[in-house]
Amino acid sequence: MKRIIQTLVCVAGLLCISVFSNGQILKDISNRIKQKAQQRADQKIDQTIDKGFDKAEGAGKKKDSSVANNSNTNATDSKTNTNGTQTNTSTNPDDKNNTANSASQSGNSQKTGFATYSKFDFVPGDKVIAVDDFSQDAIGDFPVTWNTNSSGEVVTTSGEKGHWLMVRKQGKYVPEYIKDLPDNFTFEYDVVWNENFNYYSPALSLYFLTGANGKQVFDYSFIPWEKRSGVKIGIDPDANGSSASVESFENGDRAFKNDVTTAQCNTKDKAKVHVSIWRQKQRLRVYFNEEKAFDLPRAFPADKTYSTVLFEIWGNMNDEKDRYLIGNIKFSVGAPDTRNKLITEGKFVTRGILFDVNSDRIKPESYGVLKDIANVLTENSSVKVKIVGHTDADGSDADNLVLSRKRAESVKASLVRDFGIDESRLTTDGKGESEPVDKNTTAEGKANNRRVEFIKI
Secondary structure (H helix, E strand, C coil): CHHHHHHHHHHHHHHHHHHHHHHHHHHHHHHHHHHHHHHHHCCCCECCCCCCCCECCECCCCCCCCCCCCCCCCCCCCCCCCCCECCCCCCCCCCCCCEHHHCCCHHHHCCCCHHHHCCCCCCCCCEEEEEECCCCCCCCCCCCCEEECCCCEEEEECCEEEEEEEECCCEEEEECCCCCECCEEEEEEEEEECCCCCCCCECEEEEEEECCCCHHHHCCCHHHHCCCCEEEEEEECCCCCCEEEEEEEECCEEEEEEEEECHHHCCCCCCEEEEEEEEECCEEEEEECCEEEEEECCCCCCCCCEEEEEEEECCCCCCCCCCEEEEEEEEEECCCCHHHHHHHCCEEEECCCCECCCCCCECHHHHHHHHHHHHHHHHCCCCCEEEEEECCCCCCHHHHHHHHHHHHHHHHHHHHHHHCCCHHHEEEEEEECCCCCCCCCCHHHHHHHCEEEEEEC
């Protein structure tokens, strides 16, 4: 019996040692995880002095698209790039192929069709207010229509056409030409980041806020001190699980904050994302490429006047090679009302149907607009429409006329093929540059002239 008891005691002792050993291993692993998290937390910068609510979250690793600082690559000439999109085309916003809306997807659209965008319901604003591709700024300079408390410069980069604003230091970057944000607007831009972006380098954020966009925003505590309201949208690309964030502020206090994962900023696949933002009064929708990351019904506090737009990097890069490139900005206003305008008023006009350069091929990010139109036609089965294409004044009259007609035919074909609209209900025409609705001397005017009209017949 004594020997049995001794044996049991030995076994119990071994079990205790094993449990302790395994527990210690788990404890060590836990400590390592905590240590890693603390390392990243140490990189965060508290942007506000008083309330500490605006703590930045660490940014992620990013991949692809090596960035050139001061390349003197010449833009392709405007004659070649007439009547297309800004993506992978000329750096000149006056080039007619630069429909500013679609800046990001040229390369992607060759690989992905409408199926990828089947849930993409983004519809841009009625009127283009600002187009900025930095083509009017000299390489190496900071843009003349922007302000900053840091530094940045206009660059070109391998693998992407056009000019880009390169930012890589802690600071705020303010497009001063935007001074009013109406109840309904859309804001679009592209972001490119360099290969092997450091895990601990900061995120890139965009704010829409009340108050002036002057020198006041350069104080890190400007939100609580000035009792500002609005939203902040951040992107955090990372090879191991990229994320996006959104925050809402009301009268200087944070109302809510949320982080979500998104495959669109996963640097294993890409180093570029097209961001589409849509405000409808209090509602905020945010898209990364074709993915809807946020759809928030009460993001913008009510009864406020919004006027400030600014980009921000909350801290210095952890690696001196790291940087963001911002480009192909488009700001549009108005609330599209397809049903009312087409059925009641007899005409719906859109600048959201986009085409490849010098081509009648529709870009997949046009899906939201086409789906919206198709829904109206499906619900009103007796309505027939004429689809009319329009261009700006770059290039020859004859070429523009032919291209506008081809593009109208492509829109018709898509409505029939992709949305099941009866072909007999649709006719087409093209007017080229003959019926402008805005001046052809500015990028914004040309963007407004490049359009597709749906006329009830």
